[in-house]
Amino acid sequence: MSIITLPQLIDPHVHFRTPGLDHKEDWQTGSKAALAGGFTTVLDMPNTKPPTTTAELLEQKRKIAQKDAMVNYGFHFAASTDNWNEIKKVRDKIASVKVFLNFSTGNLKIDDDRILEKIFSVSPIISCHAEGEMVELAIKLTKKCGNKLYLCHISTKDEIEYIKKNKTKDIFVEVTPHHLFLKNENIKDGFWEMYPNLKSQSNVDALWQAIEDGTVDTIGSDHAPHTKKEKQQDDFPRGIPGLESSLPLMLDAVNNGMLKLERLIELMSTNPTKIFHIPIREDCRTIVDMTLKKEVKNENLYTKCGWSPFDGWQLTGWPIKTIINGETVFDNNSINNNFRGEEIYN
Ligand code: DOR
Ligand code: ZN
Ligand code: ZN
Numbered sequence: 001m002s003i004i005t006l007p008q009l010i011d012p013h014v015h016f017r018t019p020g021l022d023h024k025e026d027w028q029t030g031s032k033a034a035l036a037g038g039f040t041t042v043l044d045m046p047n048t049k050p051p052t053t054t055a056e057l058l059e060q061k062r063k064i065a066q067k068d069a070m071v072n073y074g075f076h077f078a079a080s081t082d083n084w085n086e087i088k089k090v091r092d093k094i095a096s097v098k099v100f101l102n103f104s105t106g107n108l109k110i111d112d113d114r115i116l117e118k119i120f121s122v123s124p125i126i127s128c129h130a131e132g133e134m135v136e137l138a139i140k141l142t143k144k145c146g147n148k149l150y151l152c153h154i155s156t157k158d159e160i161e162y163i164k165k166n167k168t169k170d171i172f173v174e175v176t177p178h179h180l181f182l183k184n185e186n187i188k189d190g191f192w193e194m195y196p197n198l199k200s201q202s203n204v205d206a207l208w209q210a211i212e213d214g215t216v217d218t219i220g221s222d223h224a225p226h227t228k229k230e231k232q233q234d235d236f237p238r239g240i241p242g243l244e245s246s247l248p249l250m251l252d253a254v255n256n257g258m259l260k261l262e263r264l265i266e267l268m269s270t271n272p273t274k275i276f277h278i279p280i281r282e283d284c285r286t287i288v289d290m291t292l293k294k295e296v297k298n299e300n301l302y303t304k305c306g307w308s309p310f311d312g313w314q315l316t317g318w319p320i321k322t323i324i325n326g327e328t329v330f331d332n333n334s335i336n337n338n339f340r341g342e343e344i345y346n
Contacts, residue, residue, distance in 0.1 A: 002291040003288070003290075004288050005285050005286070007270070007284070008041055008284035009039045010041040010273065010278060011042045011243060012043045012275070012276060013152060014044055014045065014222075014223040014243060015048075017048060018048060019048055019050075019060065020048050023227060025303060026304065027064060027065050027069050027070075028068045030042070030304075031069055031071045032070065033223070033241070033244050033302045035071060035302075035330035036319070036322075037221075037243040037246055038288065038322055039286075039322070040284040041071060041074075041344070042071055042072075042073050042074075042243075043096075043276060044065075044073060046075065047105055048106075051080070052077055053079075053083045053086060054086045058090055058094070070329060070337070071329075072324060072325070072343075073341055073342075073343055074278070076127055077094040077098065079110060079126075082115075087122050091124055092345070095276045095344075096276065100128075101131075101134035102129055102134055103195075104129055117141060120145035123147055124147055125147060125275075126147060127150040127152055131155070131159075135159045135163065136162060139163070139166050139171060143168070148172070148275075149170065149172065150275060151172065152222070153175065153222050154173050154179075154207070154216075155196040155197075155199050157202060160173075160210045161206075163215060164215050172218065172275050173210070173216050173218070175219060175220075176220060176242065177245060178198065178242060179199065179207055181310075182198050183199065190231040191231050191307065193238050194222070195238045216267065217267070218267055219264075222239070224240060225239070225240075226305060240309055241301070241303045241307070241308055244302065244303065249310070249315060250264050251315070251316070251318065255317050278344055285323045286319050286321065287322075287323070288319050289318055291316065292317065293314060294315065295313065295314050297311060297312070324339065324341060327339055
């Protein structure tokens, strides 16, 4: 069968940039990228300007999404060095509390162990940007504090090995398509740079192995758009867009025998619903054509940034319809601009 219906597809890791960084992406362009990429649901990251560190700022973001979101959505909330009271106010109405243990876009890195322990102990689930030894710290903190931990964009063999030894039922692992399909030899310029950066083939192989053996729980695109102009500067920001290439890359991998379709559904639908308490909705579905062969082309993208490191890649297996809350919102490249999505946690 070449036409297949998939259950609601969730991208648990997108940066829609509103407020403050709307020149890179906004809820309308980000939603369209999600729809064209076959996603019914996205979870938005808090490193906006200002970052989402208070209940009031979350409320402001909510208003913007209510007006503009054309997919279903939820929000991750940002931890800062002193906002645990704000975390307590919002913790039932968010996907997770995001903690940066390494430097990344937005200056939200926290490195005081006592503060980290406090944040972990008031947050039912933490999403962590942790690389290398910081993965070990995150796991130690979560075991001590008894909460859940979602490790974003794991990218190395060493991290995978440590996680495999120390994983519990409350620890979850995300990998991105770019760490699965690109490697450091491919890096040409700023358009190929993100945090964590691209790794060597042996690390890429370890990620695929971890997909096969069940260590990996989700695929998150880490859709992190920056403009072409910003990327061409000497001091370019890190991050690449991913919403429109994530599913086609994974479907192409299914066609190439690199993973089974059932595993793709676990990684992109079933597991994110369980980890982030997203209600299962039968009226959210994506129709894919497993035999459709198409090229990723910068000029066809809906993301505001208008480029992708996968430009020119021929992929087989593409979403043709995205159905949300019973409505066909994306249909063979036409988008119903009047549709508005719903917030999951409010
Ligand atoms: O490359 C990245 N870009 N990594 C991150 O952790 C943040 C992201 C962004 O917001 O641009
Ligand atoms: Zn990150
Ligand atoms: Zn991110």
